[in-house]
Every structure is written in structure tokens, then in C-alpha cells.
Amino acid sequence: LIRMLCAGICNTDLELQRGYYGFRGTPGHEFVGEVVAADNSTWIGQRVVGEINLACGHCEWCQRGLGRHCPRRTVLGIVKHPGAFREVLTLPEDNLHPVPREISTAQAVFVEPLAAACEILDQVRIPAGAPVAVLGDGKLGLLIGQVLRAHGAEVHQFGHHRDKLRIAAAAGIDVRVGKKTPVAAYDWVVDATGSNLGLAQAVKMTKPRGTVILKSSVHGLVGIDSAPVIVNEITLVGSRCGRFEPALKLLRSGRVRVDNLISEALPLKKASLAFRRAAQPGAMKVLLDA
């Protein structure tokens, strides 16, 4: 049993609100809390973040350490498990990670999306120094840019918002504003546009035998012309949630900065206002404080 301290509104929460996943109940999956009751009493009083997939623990996937793909999983605030936008929530102790004191509560809210950004490096081997194009300058795109830069890649971040790209530039990332993108220019391209045009654009930017990482959760059908994917033998890699350990390490070391990704913090009882704010164009992370 966890007392919520702070939570973050994610685009997925806005989509849940629009009814996309058929979820009913309390949303919220990015949170920091304090354990108030646990089987193992050493957890009690600890400040924690929690992995959001509740796995069965027994199947092939769980045995392989990939409970995130357990077919019987529920997901905090997304699939059949009540979420974090309330005073208290529950998660299995196995899902919890203590938050080191170097990381503030507001910063720790970013562990979950930062883990999703880190997931890319668990899936593909990007050589140090390789130029990587990151499409999109939203919250996830800006986290991905920082993660790949911390990994040693030469990140080029493409977006349409000068103010958001300034955040990337402040992190030492090479930024490109506007619609023009180079053709067949990168071995590695990450689509974090959140747009159903992002994938086709990413494919265009990719060199033959290159890799596109799909980080945009777009709803409905995405029209892709499979011909360039086949002719240029491009690899597309779907990418979702990640392990929390590398995200905690990056936040603790200060190699990824999240403070300037926060738009504002509102109290939990103003959640419905907070959702409206989070849905506004240009909004960054809106936090809910307990």
C-alpha cells in the first residue's frame, strides 16, 4: 500500500480519457509514493517508484525477466489495475524501486517515461558516436534525446517548437527546427513525433539497412508504404516500457535533466483542471501533488 506523493500526467492518460483503451477507473502510472504497508516491513516508510506492469511471475515471459510482456499482466492505471491519481495505490513489492535521496520527488516522477526512453538501448545496439535522428520534441522525445546523448550517440533532434528544442539544446543536443528533414541520412532514427505521419518521415530519413525505432503511440491505422522499407531493407523496431534501473542511474548522476520538462504542479483535487492543462498544445509535464 503506497501513499501517493506526486504523479505525472502522460499522453497515454489523455488517450485513456478519450476512451482509447477501454479502461475504466483511476488512471495514472507515473508516480512517486511512500510505502505505508507491505508484507516485507523494510519497505515501510520508503520513498518509491514502481514498475507499471503487474506480471504473473510464472510464464515463459516472466521467467525470462520480461514480465513487461506477460500475457496475463495488468498495468497500473492502464489495464485492469487502479492507477496512481488518488491518495493511495497498490503494487506488488517486486515492482518497487527505492528512490535515492539525490533525486527529488518531482524528478522521480520521470523514472517511468525515462525507462521507456532507455528501453531503446536494451533493444538495439547503437554504436558510440553514431549520428541518431530523434523526430519529435515532446516530453518523450526530449527524454530520448538525452538518453541517447548520455549513451554517447551524436543526437540530432528534429521538431517544430523552438521553445521545446531549446531544452534539448541546453542539454548539448544538436537541434533542427522545421519541416525539412534529410533523406537517407541516418542509420538510426527514432520516431517520437506522436503523429501518424512520423513513421513515413522516419523511414525516408533512414539509410538502407538502417533502423527506425517506433516510440510514437498513435491510434488507428498508420499508412506506410512498405516498398521503401523493403527496397532499402530497413528494420522497424517497436519499443514500449523499460527497466527502471538505468533510468534511476541517469537521474541520480544528473546526466539526464528533467526539471525543465515540468509545466506546472497542481494539487490532486484539481486533477480535472490538470488534465485540461496537460491537453493544451505546447504543454509539458503536468504534475499532481498529493
Place this chain on the structure above:
Amino acid sequence: LIRMLCAGICNTDLELQRGYYGFRGTPGHEFVGEVVAADNSTWIGQRVVGEINLACGHCEWCQRGLGRHCPRRTVLGIVKHPGAFREVLTLPEDNLHPVPREISTAQAVFVEPLAAACEILDQVRIPAGAPVAVLGDGKLGLLIGQVLRAHGAEVHQFGHHRDKLRIAAAAGIDVRVGKKTPVAAYDWVVDATGSNLGLAQAVKMTKPRGTVILKSSVHGLVGIDSAPVIVNEITLVGSRCGRFEPALKLLRSGRVRVDNLISEALPLKKASLAFRRAAQPGAMKVLLDA
């Protein structure tokens, strides 16, 4: 300079005829011929097959041995280089491979599409004994099934045509007729349906973290729902032409059989009838004899 002995009509040739690639001139890229003139006179009189991409030989791709992706390439009978459906044709000597005498001329026509099937194994590492689903029972699908079986995979071939699947079954492949396909059942799925519904079906059949190989050349937009690709972290790999060496080896050893993939052989002067025959539903390979 090569005198054509026998050539094969590919689906790409039918698409060229429909105007898809903006190609004008003589089509034809699957052929066997006899060299009649060459700078290096040791070629003269040899029975040869030829790689279809004419690369610049100098660029980054050519240096890496991937002239098939040279951006300045022309392609025999497909892009700016006259094809093989005529009495004589030209190719650079570097593109030629002598045909071992164990391989008949009609069999050697299959080297090019068989190389495209073998390309899969140059791109992804499929463990021996792994179950692999091959969707599609057309010419390419049947070659792919045999290649993967020769590699040691446990191939399940899915299709709608009992007579075509019999060819796969005769090669010792486990075949499945009809529309019902299992969900999230394979780590490896090859889409060789040639249909714009094939990709979505392939994604459905793939386990989380599994791989779909795209071998269907479909024209226009393919609608894919990227959500399952992302949620299940599936990898999609576009795959096109391959090296001729492994294809020649498989034909020579008899581990891949192609004789029963031939519908009929017509003389070159009946090419336009041959094209109509090749376009008929259920047609397999139609050959053109010089």
C-alpha cells in the same frame, strides 16, 4: 555480352507492365545465359546467372560489399538497364556467376529469387530448430519455406491453395491451409503473401519481442496499426535481393527443389502470351526459352 538461354517471369515483371516503377524498355531479371563477349575472355562460352544490381563500385555501400544498396545503381530490367527478355543482354563481369553443371538451365533461372529468399538469413539470426511461420504459398513463399527448412528451422507454411501447399509438403514442410492463423504464436514470421493484408496478419501471429520479415512487395500504402508493434515490441525487417552464392549452393546440393515450381515454358517470341499466362491466378513460374 550474354546470349539469353532461359528467363523467368516474376511478379515484379507483371507490375512493371502495369507501370508501377516507371520503367520503359525490355524487362526481365531472372535469366540464364551464355557469355559471348567479355573483357576477360575466360568468361566466354560459360553458362552464367547474373546479379541484377549494377553498382557504381566506389561508394560507401559498394565498399561494404552492399552494391545492392548503391544509390547510383541501375537494375537489370527494372531500373534504367535493359533486361533479359531478349536474345542478348549485357551485365558487368563482376555480376556474373558460372552455373555448375549439376544445375539445369531451367533450375538456374531460380537463382535470383532463391537468393532473395536466402537474404533473410543474411539479415536475421534464426536459431536452428526455431518454429517459423511463412505466410503465403506463391513462388517466393515456397522458396522461402525451403530455404528456412534447409537452414534447420521448423517451418509452418500458411496459404490458401492446397495444390501449392502440396509442393511445400513434398519438401517436408508442415503446411496449414485456410484463413485461421494462431495469435502471438511465433518468434519468427515471414510475410510472403503479396497482399496488403499480409503484414497485419503477420504482426498478429508474432510473439512479443518477435520478428516479422517483410518479403511482400505490395504497392501503395499498407495500413498497419502500429500499436501492437509497439506494445509487443515487434521488429519488422524489410528484405529484398540477396547474394547468389548461397542460392547456387542450395540448388547444387539439391536441398532446395524448384522443378515443380515451373508452370510452363514458352519460346521468347511468345512472350506476350507468356505474360498473360504468368498473370493468371494460380500460375507458378512461366519460363521464356530463347
